[in-house]
Amino acid sequence: MLERRQALVALLAAGAAACLASPRATGGAAASGAAAASAPPARTVVIEGMAYTPAALTVRRGERITWVNRDIVPHTVTARDGSFDSGSIAAGASWSNVAKRTGRLDYACTFHPTMTATLVVR
């Protein structure tokens, strides 16, 4: 009985940790949204062929942007000014972030510094 309870507690803790570790509250939707790849959400940057597409994206403050990694290697989405950093986005995974401040934000991949792009928040 005690064993079972401990297993449950461990399971709950793991779930909570996963939620905390993942800023992509819509991650589940994005992951299962692979089927919706034909019609990606408007605010999506695709990472493919070692590049961000589109390389320049303009959004409004408060909008959520999702980066989808379609490459077979991990990438990051890291703002030059440090205002956001996805950490490693595994192949096939995605990461999203809400644009909090207006202005121009240049970002790059920390693994591949030649991968650069710009986000403009209005």
Ligand SMILES: [Cu+2]
């Ligand atoms: Cu990269």
